[in-house]
Every structure is written in C-alpha cells, then in structure tokens.
Amino acid sequence: MSIIEETRIALLELFPELAAADVEASAQAEAEAQAKAEAEAEATMSEPDAATAEQEAQEPIPDDATKEQEAETTSAPEGAAPKTEAGAKDDEQEPEEEEPRQNGVLVSDYVKQGVHLDVLCDPDQVVDAAQILDQAEFFIEAITGVDWIKEDQLEVIYDYNRNDDQLCRVVVRTRIPRSEPVIPTISSIFPGADWHERETYDFFGIRFQGHSNLIRILLPEDADFYPLLKDFTP
C-alpha cells in the first residue's frame, strides 16, 4: 500500500461515516477491477445514483484514473482504489460558490495541484488531524490563511510534508467565520507551528486558542491592523 493510500485511510478516522462508505467503495472497486480486467475500454461509471454527494467525491474511477495515478506517483497503489479524477475536478471546476465542498479527504491530482491529499474538516478537527499526521511522521511545512470575503469566511491552510523518501504532501483546510476567527492551536503537537500560527494571527487576525505566546511576529508589536484581510486599506 502506498503512503498516499495509507495516509488517506488514517485521515478518514476524522470522518467515521466517510470511512465506512470508503470500506464499501474500495471493496466494490476491487470487485469491479477484477471484473473489468479484460474490458478496459469501458470507463464509464456504473452506479452514479447510489452514492451520496460525499461518497461521489470518494468514488473511484477505474481505468483512466489508475493510469494517471501510476504515471505521477513512483509507487502506485495496486489493488487500492485511486481517486484522482474526482478530487481534482471537485477542486477546480466547482469552486465554493456553486456547491460547497463537503468535509472529507480528496486525492488531488499532484501534477496539477502540487499536493497529494486534500483534507477539508471542521475547525475543531485540525488538532486531531495534526495528531494523526504527527503519528505518521509528517512535519509541518507552513500554516497560512486565505480571506474569502465574499463568503464571509477565513480559510486556514496547514501544509504537511514528509522528510523521508516517501513523497506525500497533505494539505488540511478549514473554514471559520470572519466575525469570529478562532481556531485551536496545534503548537502543542508541532512546536514549529508556533511561529506559523503567530504569523497567521499577524496577517489575518485569526486567534489560535491555547497558543502560549500569540503576539505579533513580523509586524510591529503595536500594529492594530491585519494586512492580508481583503478589506484592509493602508
């Protein structure tokens, strides 16, 4: 099992209902893959109606996606169900305004996005996500925010990466309301997150609850503005 698939399954612990659906889906996919071993030409999805919206995002696309996945990752999962296409499409073609993305773990198209796994979770789940990724020996590469002023939300993005020879970039995102930008800290799990969280606080005013030293880091200590908010005017 490749590291991407392993991490995906580990991260599905955050979403119990998706995990159950995933087990079913992968069993189904395996059965299908065996049945369709000869008839490769047929690449259409067989059961679009049975799945819920979330399950659809998780739904494997049998043939084309498998090939793509194999081309871009060094060790493609053999029996496991790759979910490249569904994830990439969900990210690119339907941005938030059309249909909000559901919580879950998507396998992104690495060539297009530059990440392997894309997790969307609730704000209080970022600590659990950090714990899972800490146990899987990931390191925190960066924490940042994005101001989605039209939707009145702030997005917090955590970038994780590995420093061994297995390549797997994980991005964990969550949305918090602009009026109440509060999110738990992960600096107790990754001490390196301390400065990144301070920087995010500095630029966006996002308050990391439980942070021991949440003060300005790059801006002057008496600054009373958050420059990366879209409604900031100098």
Added chain:
Amino acid sequence: MTFPIQCSNDETFVLNLGPQHPATHGVLRVKLTMDGEYIAKAEPVLGYIHRMHEKMAEDQPLPQFMPNTARMDYLHALAYNHGYALVVERAAGIEVPERAEYIRVITVELNRISSHLLWWAAFLLDLGGFSPLLYAFDDREKIQDLLESVTGSRLTYCYMRFGGVYNDIDDDFITGTRDFIKRLRSRLPRYYHDLVTGNIIFIKRLKDIGFITPEICRKYGATGPVLRGSGIQFDIRKNEPYSVYPEFNFDVPVYNECDSLARYMVRMDEVEQSMRIIEQALDKLPDGPIKAKVPKILKPAAGDYYAAVEAARGCFGCRLVSDGGKNAYRLKLRSPTFSNLSLFGEVAEGMLLPDALAFMGSLDLVIPEIDR
C-alpha cells in the same frame, strides 16, 4: 554537547543580541536571558525588515511579482525565481522548453555555489577568521560576473520568465563556467579544506555544538542542510523532482553527527555536487527555444496550487490561490529559514554564548527571507 544548568530566576539578566550585531547577518534580534555565560532562554525577535511581499503579490499582475522573489533570499535569488515560476506554470499549465530547463538548472546551481561560498565566508568571519572571506569572495566574484553576463544583474536576479528564461546563454558563458568549475575544483582542497576544514581551532568550535536531533527537525519543520546535517536524506531535488533534475547524477550529502560541523560539511559537499550538476547540464545542453509561448495577460484557472524547490537553505514553497484573475488572490511564500530559526530557542538553551553564535552561523540565516 550542551550544558544543562539549573538557574535561579533572580540571578539571570537579559542580553539583547542585535538587531545590529554583525553575527546576526542583517537585522535579527535575539533576546537572551543569561545565567552568567550560559543561555537560559533565547527568544528571536523578527520583523525588522518585513516588507509584506505577500500583500504586494495581491496588488500586481503575476509577472510583475517576479522581481520581488529575488529580494527575499538575496543570496540564492534564482531558486526563488524558479519556485515562483514553477507554481505559476503549474497553475496556468505552461510547458517549459527543454533548453530553458537546462539553463535554469545551470544558473540556479551556480547561484547555489555562490550562496554557499558567501555563507562560508560570513560563517568564518563569525568565528573570528578574516582571511577565508577574501578567498571566498574571489571565487564568488567569478560567479557574479558569469551570471551578470546572462541575467543582467549581480545579486537580485529577475531571470526566469513563466515558460522559460529571459536570455539565452552563449559560448562565452559556457566556456567561462567550465573554466570557473576547473578553478574552484583546484582551489577547494587547498584554500577551503586545508585552511579551514582541517583547522583544529575551527573543529573545536563546532564539533558537538548545536546538537539538533532528527526529531527536533521534524517537529519544527527544518529543511535543507540543517536537516541533512542531522542525518536525514531529504532534498526536494531528489525527493520531489522538478525541472530536469532527475536527468543528472548527483548525491545528496548527509552527515549523521547533528552538530554544527555536520551542517558545515553538508554545505561544503553540496558545492561539489552543484559543480557536478552544472558540468552534466553543460554537456547535455540541448538546442531549441528558451521560452514557451505564453499569453501576455496570464489568468490561471481558479484553484489552489503548490510548488516547492530546494533553495540553498531548504525547502522554499509557494502556494498560489487564484480566483481566475490576473493577480494572485493569495500567494503564500514558505521560506525555509523561518522554520529553521524557530528551533533556535529550544536548541540554544543551556549553551555558552559564543557557542550559540557559532550555532546560529551554522543555520545559515538570511533575514530578508525570514521577514519577507
């Protein structure tokens, strides 16, 4: 070797190191709580040359931000050019011609050598040796002349374009680069290793000082020579190959000692590996265009894109969030030294002040890149 000490609060005093101290290479301030000669607590204070590049990126079209990238890490500016070009090319789906990729690799590696040479010079200056600086600047000058001939500038390059590079390299550059490599190869053993690496005073200052365990590296997200000096073989050029790096034979130097000397050795070996890459790239340099056809006004599809490169100090990552407009909706610049410095507080605890300065030098700090 660190010296764990018991300190009573009433006997400590606060010492400000910087923001103008020469050992901080720019304007970094470290608030040190001292117990005699030992550091009880070290707290770096950042932001003295913060320029808010990330906000500037939101206010101008994508190509206009390219010069800003060179002003982050001004010692390895081309890698930052490259990282930014990569993320925009990924977002806009631009293919780079092969010759341009080779030229990128050659110039980035030349720049990496010059960055390591300057670090070497400044590091020894920190330790009290003045003459190494003169040798290193002699060699570095040659690189700057070479890069000036193709990029037009000597330090803050703006050489990459989306889909290629700005200027082709000519025969003079190629022969000049070959001559330079020959010259540096002949000088490395004598002027660098015999003079400094084998020097007993130098070794005593660095060996077993500034011990960073692999676990601390992971918890703080350290990358680059700091990580490789702790025995972890991680180099974006190998682990997450980009550009044409997979076509070259090179090693990733790793030392297991985890001390300041190990980080020094990693960088010295990297100079040699960079020369190997340049030689192979010059041998294989293909003909062809140096720039892809790219629309004048670039509007990447809405989405979230990430690209990372191995700069001289570690992993430089760029996250571009596009809303389909010609400006970036959000550009996150992940600079390696920011993470590398964040472990300073934990590691410097209990160290002698002069050792902490040597340790800080071995982290290879570039302040404009931390402050952005």
